Amino acid sequence: MASPCSFPSKPTTPPRTHTPQAPVIPPPLPPNPLDLALPSPPCSLQAPIPPPPPLPPQPSAVEVAPPRVYGLEKSRLLQEALEKAGPVPKGREDVKRLLKLHKDRFRSDLQWILFCADLPSLIQEGPQCGLVALWMAGRLLLTSGSIPLERLVQVAMERGYTAQGEMFSAADMGRLAQETLGCQTELLGGGLGGPNRDRVLQHLITGYPLLIPYDEDFNHEPCQRKGHKAHWAVSAGVLLGVQSVPSPGYVEDTELPGLFHPVPGIPHRPPSFPEENSPGATFLLSKQGKSWHYQLWDYNQVRDSNLQLTDFSPLRATDGR
Known part of the structure; x- marks a missing residue:
């Protein structure tokens, strides 16, 4: 994969059925913060004006802006959820939260290496x-500015x-990415397994994103509904379970023993990828448009969900839209 973009493919126009394909992939960018304006309180003409309260401390450089919500003005529920949610967690912190919360999902006989790029929400x-x-x-690929979602919608239409x-x-997604983002894309046929697996993992540990169509379960995780719950996610990292961490170039996490991170700016040897049929040893760090949290x-x-996207949802086919 020589590029800034790649996606596993899914069905191509309703309501036909299709041969499942796999990913098209895109390269890394910083999010821009949300500007907030606070109205000033009214003052009384009858009493002396008290001195203004001290200004709140300036946010530190490491704080992250809340996620943007497209069409926020149309959705009161989304507005309220956004106000309660706080800042978007960084990828590394979100992964550590998941590792602590779901210890039973991750094999204790392995050491873990996390490769991740921070995605905006x-x-x-x-x-x-x-x-x-x-x-x-x-936003991860572009080195300056960003393409508004409205522009992506306009060009796609x-x-x-x-x-x-x-x-x-x-395939259309790859063409759209190339035209609007100016990146290279690769459409992977045959799914995420087999010879494509090592190419996908190498692409992710290099810091490039992967767009994945899959069936979405109630908790946003992949499931198998024959495409009736088809959804898209973007992956920008991978968690690998290995027998031993190659040296040098990796540092152990100060909070979670057994979790290692590549040291920025220091050459490191890529680890050996776990075998494809090795259970619970390879996890994709992903985001999708219904939550601002990462998922592992x-x-x-993910591979199995992507492979079975063959049908168009009967409910969508008959909803008159």
Whole structure:
């Protein structure tokens, strides 16, 4: 994969069935903070004006802005959720939270290496999960500025890739990424397993994102519903379980013994990838447009969900839209 972009493919226009494919992938960018304005309180003319309260401390450079919500003005529920949510967690911190919360999912006989790039968050409104995933990947790839989601929607509609923002074709997604982001993409046929697996893992540990169509379960994790719950996610990292961590170039986490991170700026030897059928040893660090938290998904679970995207949802086919 010689590029800034890549996606496992899914169905290509309703309501036909399709041969499952796999990913198209896109390169790393910083999020821009949300500007907030606070109204000043009214003052009384009858009493002396008290001195103003001290200004709140300036946010430190490490703080992260809250996620953007596309169409926020239309959704009061999303507005309230955003106000309660606080800042978007960094990838490393979110992974450590997941490791502590779900210890039983991760094998204790292995050491773990985390490769991750920090993705911005954008909460989708309507059937735009694929374009939201592409927007997040684009923020990681572009070195200056960003492409507004509205622009991605506009170009996709002008090219005939979408009617309402949904993306049925990974091939169309790759073409859209190349035109709007100026990146290279690669469409992987045959799924995420077999010879494609090592290419995908190498792509992710290099710091590039992967766009993945899959069936979404109630908790946003991959499931198998024949495409009836088809959704898009973007992966920008991987958690690998290894027998031993190669040296040098890696440092052990100060909070979680057994978890290692590549040291920025220091050459490091890539670890040996776990065998494909080795259970519970390879996890994708992913985000999708219904949550601003990262999730860790078992690689084989994602692979199997991607492979069975064959049908268009009967409910969507008959909803009159």
